[in-house]
Amino acid sequence: MTFPLRPFLATDTFALAELFREAVYDLASEHYDEDQRIAWMSTVNDEEALAERLQSQLTLVATDAGEPAAFISLKDNAHIDLIYVLPGFAREGAGTDLIEAIMKIAAARGAQTLTADVSDNAKPFFEAFDFVPEKRNMVMIDEEYLGNTTMRKALTDKSKAAMDAAREQAMRGKS
Numbered sequence: 533m534t535f536p537l538r539p540f541l542a543t544d545t546f547a548l549a550e551l552f553r554e555a556v557y558d559l560a561s562e563h564y565d566e567d568q569r570i571a572w573m574s575t576v577n578d579e580e581a582l583a584e585r586l587q588s589q590l591t592l593v594a595t596d597a598g599e600p601a602a603f604i605s606l607k608d609n610a611h612i613d614l615i616y617v618l619p620g621f622a623r624e625g626a627g628t629d630l631i632e633a634i635m636k637i638a639a640a641r642g643a644q645t646l647t648a649d650v651s652d653n654a655k656p657f658f659e660a661f662d663f664v665p666e667k668r669n670m671v672m673i674d675e676e677y678l679g680n681t682t683m684r685k686a687l688t689d690k691s692k693a694a695m696d697a698a699r700e701q702a703m704r705g706k707s
């Protein structure tokens with residue numbers, strides 16, 4: 533299935549907040565318990581702040597029959613801040629359509645690499661696009677600790693060579 537993409541509009545905010553909460557509640561349930569997911573969902577409760585966050589970034593919305601099915605946001609042409617898919621559309625390629633578009637736009641605008649702080653449930657998705665783990669993080673939201681992993685993807689051969697060399701050096705340092 534392919535999903536038409538369009539830029540974010542301020543009027544999408546309510547629907548995207550709902551989409552975010554549904555995605556977290558359903559799709560992250562194998563890796564985060566209910567209290568952790570409720571804390572994570574609360575991060576979009578301030579819809580004015582969410583609208584500002586999405587407007588200040590490059591935000592694309594994937595649609596089905598004109599309605600939002602998924603969205604992605606890119607901060608500073610360098611960091612994927614948010615990518616969320618409605619559970620009913622999971623594994624249908626909406627995430628792929630969004631991340632491929634963002635990688636193309638970022639590369640065209642001169643980005644060498646892209647990073648994301650990746651939740652444990654989303655790791656296989658980012659690995660499918662050759663993002664590699666860099667470091668483990670622990671985030672506290674509403675007194676709940678949530679782990680995630682900073683992952684990085686090389687967008688050019690030169691940056692891939694640099695990332696491979698850095699990884700090799702780190703491995704040598706460990707042995």
Ligand SMILES: CC(C)(COP(=O)(O)OP(=O)(O)OC[C@H]1O[C@@H](n2cnc3c(N)ncnc32)[C@H](O)[C@@H]1OP(=O)(O)O)[C@@H](O)C(=O)NCCC(=O)NCCS
Nearest residue numbers: 559616617622623624625626627628650651654656657660
């Ligand atoms: C992560 C997420 C955005 C993936 O979106 P999606 O539209 O379902 O992903 P796609 O259908 O494009 O999947 C592309 C590939 O990624 C991998 N993948 C995606 N979800 C996966 C899963 N749950 N388990 C294993 N591999 C997965 C597969 O290789 C898949 O290809 P395939 O379906 O042909 O096997 C979606 O699951 C989501 O919204 N999760 C909850 C919110 C979240 O954690 N967001 C990320 C915050 S960092």
